[in-house]
Amino acid sequence: MELLFSSQQWLALLPPIILCILLFSYVYIILWLRPERLRQKLRSQGVRGPKPYFLFGNIPEMRRIQQLAKSAHEQEAGSTDMFSSNYVATLFPYFLHWSRVYGSIYLYSTGSIQVLNVTDPNMVKELANCKSLDLGKPCYLQKERGALLGMGILTSNGDLWVHQRKVIAPELFMERVKGMVNLMMEAAMSMLNSWKNEVEDRGGSAEIVVDEFLRTFSADVISRACF
Known part of the structure; x- marks a missing residue:
């Protein structure tokens, strides 16, 4: 009787346990394994970048660098009311920091999204002029930021991109x-x-x-x- 009761308890707990295992496996594959494989491929080609955290990517480091830059600016200016015309250093200090550490091409992560940051002018020109149709634009630009960015040439793909380029060229x-x-x-x-x-x-x-x-x-x- 005792053994039967224990077996029934185990059978009752089995579905939640399996569900938790499947959920963990899904999260691990989507949020870590796939991005890590992509990072490994880029590292093998010499592309470096800051080490990401599980689930959060480089967001914690971005916040830390931004807070340090804000504190340094306030100490230098002597007042929180002083504005700087260098908006990149003010809004995106982590980009400047990573450019100094890793060069003009580096990889960083915002959660499961891997971002290849390219600031080399010649490569940007090559990508924009010759590779746009092959590479396309990230799908999250439309899904998550469509209301902000619209469907212009910077975010569109395929036939729409070709049409817009022909119109403005x-x-x-x-x-x-x-x-x-x-x-x-x-x-x-x-x-x-x-x-x-x-x-x-x-x-x-x-x-x-x-x-x-x-x-x-x-x-x-x-x-x-x-x-």
């Missing part, structure tokens, strides 16, 4: 873009003057919400350059 080839620099400067100066006037109207100090200004600036550049 006649207007945005290099020599034509060089000729638009003065038009862009005029639009930028108009925006900066409006900021300057707003600061002066508020007694020399003002908090400016730039979203609407940047939308107007983009429309101004397009209208000046294309019409």
Whole structure:
């Protein structure tokens, strides 16, 4: 009787145990094994990067570097109200840190997503001009960030990418873009003057919400350059 009762208890516990094992195996394969295989392939080609944490990737290190950079900036500036025009060092200090440590090409992780960061201009040009159709764009750009990034040439794939490139290519080839620099400067100066006037109207100090200004600036550049 005692043995029968124990067997019944075991049979009752067996499905949850199997479910836990399957769930752990799935999480391990998706969040660690597959990304690690990809990292090994890139390491064999000489691509290095910071060592990721299980589940979280390099997110903890990114937060730590950002906090250290913020503290250093506050000590250097002597005030938390001082802003820097070097937005990359302010918003993404970990990219600068990793570039110094690992060079212009390195790999980092945000959870299960592996990101190959390329800052070499020649390679970026090669990828953009010759390999876009072969490589494609990451699917998470549309699934997770579609509302933010839209479906422009930077995030689109396949036939949509080809169509958009054909539309903009006649207007945005290099020599034509060089000729638009003065038009862009005029639009930028108009925006900066409006900021300057707003600061002066508020007694020399003002908090400016730039979203609407940047939308107007983009429309101004397009209208000046294309019409």
